[in-house]
Amino acid sequence: MTTVVDAGTSGAETFLQEKEEVIDHARVRVLAFLNIVANGMNGGLEQTVDQMDVMLCSETIKKYPxxxxxxxxxxxxxxxxxxxxxxxxxAVDRAIECGKSANVPVMFDFWPRPGRTYSDLILKKMRPGDIHTHVFAQQFPILLPDGKLNPIMAQARQRGVIFDVGHGGGSFWFRNAVPAAKQGFVPDSMSTDLHTGNYTILSMNNVMSKFLAMGVPLADIIRRSTMNPAREIHRPELGTLSVGKEADIAVLDLLQGNYNYIDCGFARMDGKVKLIARMTVRAGRILYDPSGMSMVQWEKARPQYFTTPGLGNSKPARADDFPRE
Known part of the structure; x- marks a missing residue:
């Protein structure tokens, strides 16, 4: 991938550390949602309402637009x-208040329970352009008892609510995803929620491949993995290739065969296709090329390739010495 968006690791008090230690040194573009909790995703502090400082959150967003x-x-x-x-x-109300103040969307990782229902979240609380992630997690009533798509999903979409995959280590279940997709409900954006606790997700390509196995057309998957997410974060210049835009390119290969995919409930789905990454180009620079697509055949390599370090004035060859096709 050429651009990643961190989904709330840091809050207003910890964002600068993330920026200086991670974002500023990343080879790909890294953007971020700021956690409404000032200390970020930090266990017990996420339960401390006083940590949800609306003004501090808004000021930090405006400082790093x-x-x-x-x-x-x-x-x-x-x-x-x-x-x-x-x-x-x-947490929901304060996040929305911050979103209004900073004029940015809010992403919701939500657990419904008595007094805080899913229908109220997507039909009353969320604003047009706000994002509900983990939509195919086990806790959401997106299907009725008879297996039909819950009408609230279409109603929320009509309000402008955006639905995101956010696969993660516990938020993607085929029992919800497959029936919903067959009835025409596919999330607006596809994403990984990669973190150290992941096991069933592995990569963005893996998420995309699961939707291929579910029968979603490839072109639709690409759009929901590129242009749609860029639009959702108000960065329409990303996720597309056109004259004058930065050359951010992911080269994928569609393999045919027998493949198995697992969900977060450790259930399996079989498929006949799989997407793998062949090359990643960020701002015109090749960052990933495991099969040597950009490299010359060895017989045509530069003279430095054929020298032996330590003999005469020769120096060890380095990667930058060799051209890419």
Missing amino acids: DIIVGVKTAHYWTEDPWDGEHVPWA
């Missing part, structure tokens, strides 16, 4: 009873 593309809320009070310090919609 070239990197921060939205607000993220996640993991708030998923099990314990509500109390005076933990009201049902605290």
Whole structure:
């Protein structure tokens, strides 16, 4: 991939560290949603409402508009009873308030429960352009008991709500994804939610391949993996190839064979196609080329290739000594 978007690892108090230690040194473009929790995704502090500082979050977003593309809320009070310090919609409401102040979308990682329902989130709370990620997770009633698509999904889309895959280590279940896709409901954007706890996701190509196995057309998958996400984060110049744009290119190969895909419930789906990455080009520079697509045949290599280091004045050859086709 040429561009990645971090989904709320850091908050206003920790963003500068992420920027200096990760973003500024990345070879690909890295953008970010800022966590409404000032300390970011940090366990217990995600449950502390006082950590959800709307003004500090908004000010940080405005300070780094070239990197921060939205607000993220996640993991708030998923099990314990509500109390005076933990009201049902605290994280959602504060994230939306920050989104309004900074004029950016909000991404929701959400767990429905009594007092905080999924239908209220997507039909009442979320604004047009806001994003619900992990849409095919096990906890969402996107299907009715008879297997038909819940009408609230179409109603939310009509309101302008955006649905995202956000596969992750526990948020993609074929029992929801396959029936929904067969009834025409495919998420607006496809994404990985890659983190150290992932097992069933592996890569963006793996996510895309699963949707191929589910019968979604390749062109549709590409659009939902490139142009759509770019539009959702208000960066329409990304995710497309055209004259005058940066040369950000992912070269993929479509393999035919027998392949197996697993979901977060450790159930399997069989498929006949698989996408793999052959090359990644970021801003015109080749970053990934494991099969040597850009390299010359060895017989045609530069003279330096055929020298032996240590003899005469020869020096060890380096990668930059050799041209790419």
